[in-house]
Amino acid sequence: MLRVLSAVLYIxxxxxxxxxxxxxxRKLSARFQGRRGPSVFQPFYDVAKLFSKETLALNHGxxxxxxxxxxxxxxTGVLFFAGVDILLVFLSLSTAAMFLVFAATSSNSAMxxxxxxxEMMQMLAYEPMVLITAVGFYMSTQITNGGxxxxxxxxxxxxxxxxxxYLPGIFLGFLFILTIKFRKSPFDISTSHHAHQxxxxxxxxxxxxxxxxMIEIAHWYENAFLLGVVALFFLSNDWWSIPLxxxxxxxxxxxxxxxxxxxARVKWELMVKLAWGVTIVCGGLNLLVLEYIF
Amino acid sequence: xxxxxxxxxxxxxxxxxxxGCDIEVLACLTPVYDVERFGIINTGNPKHxxxxxxxxxxxxxxxxxxxxxxxxxxxxxxxxxxxxCACNGGVFKDAYNIIGGVDKAxxxxxxxxxxxxxxxxxxxxxxxxxxVLDEKQKAFKEAKKKKGAEK
Numbered sequence: 078m079l080r081v082l083s084a085v086l087y088i089x090x091x092x093x094x095x096x097x098x099x100x101x102x103r104k105l106s107a108r109f110q111g112r113r114g115p116s117v118f119q120p121f122y123d124v125a126k127l128f129s130k131e132t133l134a135l136n137h138g139x140x141x142x143x144x145x146x147x148x149x150x151x152x153t154g155v156l157f158f159a160g161v162d163i164l165l166v167f168l169s170l171s172t173a174a175m176f177l178v179f180a181a182t183s184s185n186s187a188m189x190x191x192x193x194x195x196e197m198m199q200m201l202a203y204e205p206m207v208l209i210t211a212v213g214f215y216m217s218t219q220i221t222n223g224g225x226x227x228x229x230x231x232x233x234x235x236x237x238x239x240x241x242x243y244l245p246g247i248f249l250g251f252l253f254i255l256t257i258k259f260r261k262s263p264f265d266i267s268t269s270h271h272a273h274q275x276x277x278x279x280x281x282x283x284x285x286x287x288x289x290x291m292i293e294i295a296h297w298y299e300n301a302f303l304l305g306v307v308a309l310f311f312l313s314n315d316w317w318s319i320p321l322x323x324x325x326x327x328x329x330x331x332x333x334x335x336x337x338x339x340x341a342r343v344k345w346e347l348m349v350k351l352a353w354g355v356t357i358v359c360g361g362l363n364l365l366v367l368e369y370i371f
Numbered sequence: 372x373x374x375x376x377x378x379x380x381x382x383x384x385x386x387x388x389x390x391g392c393d394i395e396v397l398a399c400l401t402p403v404y405d406v407e408r409f410g411i412i413n414t415g416n417p418k419h420x421x422x423x424x425x426x427x428x429x430x431x432x433x434x435x436x437x438x439x440x441x442x443x444x445x446x447x448x449x450x451x452x453x454x455x456c457a458c459n460g461g462v463f464k465d466a467y468n469i470i471g472g473v474d475k476a477x478x479x480x481x482x483x484x485x486x487x488x489x490x491x492x493x494x495x496x497x498x499x500x501x502x503v504l505d506e507k508q509k510a511f512k513e514a515k516k517k518k519g520a521e522k
């Protein structure tokens with residue numbers, strides 16, 4: 078019952094909360110730069126406007142693809158909040174990401190195509206860490222549940238000790254790739270929320286009106302899900318882990334906003350090197366320690 | 372109804388301007404004027420834009436470019452001519468290569484005179500354009516409804 082409830086809550090409030098966070102992000106960024114900044118509800122105004130505008134698409138397929146991206150992103154979050162296997166959740170996440178690439182390549186625009194290639198580079202950079210995260214959760218439940226590991230989100234969330242205790246390295250590695258997933262500087266390579274210029278806009282260049290609006294909403298759902306994964310690191314079967322997890326998610330989001338404002342965009346080569354380096358050092362070491370010490 | 376005036380995204384194009392007006396347009400984004408507080412974003416993509424901001428006059432070379440940018444913008448959209456050159460050609464009016472203001476290529480909704488147009492004037496012009504945009508959105512909705520009823 079709790080699992081169905083949390084999945085339904087995600088569908089209803091996931092986009093709302095993440096949209097509001099995006100608004101707070103813009104306000105904070107503006108304040109960092111000494112500006113007043115837009116209303117915190119600005120992302121909602123933007124999306125409402127996009128849906129009221131004419132949609133220019135070179136082919137009708139673009140709508141189907143953009144809608145699939147939204148649908149799969151919602152599915153990813155629903156699976157996660159329903160507490161099923163985390164491997165399935167991450168698989169669904171990668172499939173959703175592929176639909177964004179398809180949406181970008183459905184037009185002939187050079188900017189959009191380059192954005193699609195860069196998006197695939199981003200996937201290449203973050204995918205190993207995502208898998209290590211899943212394995213890490215399995216191993217931490219193995220320790221807390223007395224030898225019987227589980228990939229199920231519900232088992233991970235209901236373990237005796239928060240996973241972060243056994244997975245500090247993996248948490249750091251996950252935070253690193255979170256910057257890529259949130260599309261924040263220095264890794265907002267395939268598409269960025271700032272400086273709406275051609276190549277910087279990348280994958281969304283040729284999307285307009287309703288299609289762009291759907292991508293934006295999907296992005297909110299994605300953020301809500303990713304913050305859910307951050308929270309999962311802090312959840313245990315004690316009541317106090319819930320405020321702790323929510324607090325951690327908020328702190329992480331704030332940190333991402335700060336990093337976004339203080340760093341410049343890097344080239345994709347450096348992103349891949351850095352992401353894999355952090356994955357091997359933080360994630361790999363953490364796994365080794367879990368394997369041989371506990 | 373979604374108010375388009377709450378989230379106007381700008382496309383800025385430099386026709387044959389001396390860059391004076393362009394610097395003033397960009398000055399609007401700085402902390403002093405901060406147009407983003409109205410939800411205004413300077414986008415480089417006609418497909419995302421609602422307001423087309425053109426500086427400088429029209430010549431034979433850029434006429435087709437301006438037209439294409441205008442055509443790539445989704446409805447409803449408005450055009451703001453910033454600076455006297457964009458309004459009627461300005462000091463370059465009699466130059467052999469200049470055809471005239473932006474209205475020689477595409478329909479213009481708001482004219483912002485000045486050389487260079489001050490940021491305050493540009494913001495005023497954009498606010499005026501928002502009024503036009505609001506009307507256009509209503510007309511666009513009506514047309515859409517009519518089309519739906521015919522189907």
